Amino acid sequence: MVEKLIIIGSGPAGYTAGLYASRAMFEPLLFAGYASGGQLMLTSDVENYPGYPEGIQGPEMMMQLRAQAERFGTRILDRNVDSVDLSHRPFGVTSGDESWQAEALIIATGAEAIWLGVENEEVHKGRGISTCATCDGAFFRDKEVMVVGGGDSAMEEATFLTRFCPKVTIVHRREGLRASQIMGLRARDNPRIAWKLNHTVTGWLGAEGDFRGARLRSTADDSEEDFTCEGAFIAIGHKPITSFLGGQLETDASGYLLWKQHSMTSVKGVFAAGDVVDTRYRQAVTAAGMGCMAAIDAERWLEAQ
Ligand code: NAP
Numbered sequence: 001m002v003e004k005l006i007i008i009g010s011g012p013a014g015y016t017a018g019l020y021a022s023r024a025m026f027e028p029l030l031f032a033g034y035a036s037g038g039q040l041m042l043t044s045d046v047e048n049y050p051g052y053p054e055g056i057q058g059p060e061m062m063m064q065l066r067a068q069a070e071r072f073g074t075r076i077l078d079r080n081v082d083s084v085d086l087s088h089r090p091f092g093v094t095s096g097d098e099s100w101q102a103e104a105l106i107i108a109t110g111a112e113a114i115w116l117g118v119e120n121e122e123v124h125k126g127r128g129i130s131t132c133a134t135c136d137g138a139f140f141r142d143k144e145v146m147v148v149g150g151g152d153s154a155m156e157e158a159t160f161l162t163r164f165c166p167k168v169t170i171v172h173r174r175e176g177l178r179a180s181q182i183m184g185l186r187a188r189d190n191p192r193i194a195w196k197l198n199h200t201v202t203g204w205l206g207a208e209g210d211f212r213g214a215r216l217r218s219t220a221d222d223s224e225e226d227f228t229c230e231g232a233f234i235a236i237g238h239k240p241i242t243s244f245l246g247g248q249l250e251t252d253a254s255g256y257l258l259w260k261q262h263s264m265t266s267v268k269g270v271f272a273a274g275d276v277v278d279t280r281y282r283q284a285v286t287a288a289g290m291g292c293m294a295a296i297d298a299e300r301w302l303e304a305q
Pocket of ligand 1: 116148149150151152153154156173174177178179180200235236237238279
């Protein structure tokens, strides 16, 4: 049997695509992955998604988005897609030792923040160490925090955090910043931002639930020191989740999928939405909007075939 539409991904983009496509009677099949729900499953309160004046827990919001997609007929499989074959239509989708076929695909697999992978990181993930100041900054009100990284993301996160935090220390492994001049200058001019250049984080301090700071190593002379702070934000970049595509779709230099015509990728009939294409906004609400766009574009494209 050939499916009309397969959606891969279960963040706000994937579920919103499912919602729209099912309401358009395309009966989409959605691969949610073994760990469904995407990055919001790692967030506690979501306070910036319109419609929830009191905020909502990330996992609860994802359950509601899923239920809403299912209500109109989206069929959901909690399986990972291992590979796709985009060389001809219908396209092939493989998970484990089973395969499916579809006339159209929506790729909404998102991105993941890059973590440092140093000692004690798992213990403090999401409680003490975050990769999203927009999501978690408000929980660090009046606390001294650090931001790791020297790119635009690190500057943006640090500058944003100074709204809440009296002192934000940027820890960067080199003397020079990778950030654009304007973002670097804005951070340098901010009196609440302190600098710890030429240092890397070699591990995190404190027991579970009691984050204490970082162990830093100087890249100049290899000396080590304990740096005390009450929270840490890692901003060393994101990576889109695209390895299962096997390089069959065009990407930018960083590996994000490219939109060629509206939300259609370089292969006709394959659409993309959410953080897997988004290097700029990366918000739940923008991902949901892109999921809607991809579903509408897929509907129109399928109808035109
Ligand atoms: P990025 O430009 O790749 O910068 C990553 C930073 O993290 C670099 O300074 C890098 O150090 C550091 N880093 C990487 N791996 C590390 C490690 N293992 N340990 C310690 N430090 C590490 O990533 P980004 O800042 O996320 O920006 C990504 C793209 O989005 C860029 O094109 C950026 O311009 C854009 N962006 C734009 C805005 C804006 O305009 N408002 C905001 C955010 C992002 P090195 O410098 O030594 O390599």
